[in-house]
Amino acid sequence: MNTASRYSFPPVDPQAFGRVAVLIGGRAAERAVSLDGGTVVLEALQAAGVDAFALDLFGAEATGNLVEQLQGQPMDIAFNMLHGGEGENGTVSAVLEAMEIPYTGSNMFSSALALDKLACKYLWQGMGLATAPFALLKADDDWDQVAAKLGLPLMVKPVHEGSSIGMSKVDTAGQLAQAYAEAAQYDRGVMAEAWLGGGEFTVAIIAGQALPSIRLQTRREFYDYQAKYVDDDTEYRVPCGLPAEQEQAMQQFALQAFTSLGCSGWARVDLMQDSAGEMNLLEVNTVPGMTSHSLVPMAASAAGLGFNELVLQILNSVVRSA
Numbered sequence: 001m002n003t004a005s006r007y008s009f010p011p012v013d014p015q016a017f018g019r020v021a022v023l024i025g026g027r028a029a030e031r032a033v034s035l036d037g038g039t040v041v042l043e044a045l046q047a048a049g050v051d052a053f054a055l056d057l058f059g060a061e062a063t064g065n066l067v068e069q070l071q072g073q074p075m076d077i078a079f080n081m082l083h084g085g086e087g088e089n090g091t092v093s094a095v096l097e098a099m100e101i102p103y104t105g106s107n108m109f110s111s112a113l114a115l116d117k118l119a120c121k122y123l124w125q126g127m128g129l130a131t132a133p134f135a136l137l138k139a140d141d142d143w144d145q146v147a148a149k150l151g152l153p154l155m156v157k158p159v160h161e162g163s164s165i166g167m168s169k170v171d172t173a174g175q176l177a178q179a180y181a182e183a184a185q186y187d188r189g190v191m192a193e194a195w196l197g198g199g200e201f202t203v204a205i206i207a208g209q210a211l212p213s214i215r216l217q218t219r220r221e222f223y224d225y226q227a228k229y230v231d232d233d234t235e236y237r238v239p240c241g242l243p244a245e246q247e248q249a250m251q252q253f254a255l256q257a258f259t260s261l262g263c264s265g266w267a268r269v270d271l272m273q274d275s276a277g278e279m280n281l282l283e284v285n286t287v288p289g290m291t292s293h294s295l296v297p298m299a300a301s302a303a304g305l306g307f308n309e310l311v312l313q314i315l316n317s318v319v320r321s322a
Helices: 031-047 066-071 091-098 108-115 117-127 143-150 173-184 225-229 244-260 295-302 307-321
Strands: 019-025 051-057 077-080 134-137 154-158 168-170 190-194 200-206 214-217 235-237 266-273 279-285
Touching (some): 019 031, 031 307, 051 066, 066 091, 077 307, 108 117, 108 279, 117 279, 143 173, 143 190, 154 173, 168 173, 173 190, 200 244, 200 295, 200 307, 214 295
Parallel strands (some): 019 051, 019 077
Antiparallel strands (some): 154 168, 154 190, 200 214, 200 266, 266 279
């Protein structure tokens, strides 16, 4: 059966959205990724016939605080393409709600929760959803005890960052101090996870539908920033290579994670297999990347949805939920 035939998307009138502001930039470490992906989204919206414009928040020409910048441009809908920081921690969502401006993606609470990797893991652990063993790190920790508790190797990462920024694989307890210092440059919260070592997958979700999953394969030790945005030899396998029943179970698992955080509209759920082949949740991205290397457009294409149609469907999810 053709994979794309499993998916159904409603027709969309590009004129129905009014004036759409694509929010880009921001002050987070992922600003460059936001500018890149936001520009691609803007061009697709305009090509599809939407009256869209870019609003570079906190760019060189921006004046005033967040509220003043949003008030300075009339808009009917905001397409949030801000990665990290205000864009994903719930700040922008809260301000837009207070201003009664519909926006793409999840609400304030869900956005903040999804960005907090540690809180997500506590929630999933309490719900019995598989996720790798983990620990919150402090600068004065006994690194030998951390390694003994979680085993080696380990993954060390900032609690509130995306795009694999500040992440390090640790093979010995002696490397933990340096990995902690690297992650702490980006966030006050730093965590360690047990190394899973199996296949890495991602599932995009658009308006309640889990799209075809993608398996990520890189020559690097893990799917880091370089593999995501720079390397041309990173492999994206669609179909993912799993048996149909196993892939469908993973898609349902991803939807369960999405729902557990109260997310809406669209998101991307990242998962990884452990050495026994069991799928574990890594994180939920409420503002996924939309660059030339990004995963949501690849999954949408496999579901029969071109890029222009994809951005329209994301906008359409805002209209239906309003």
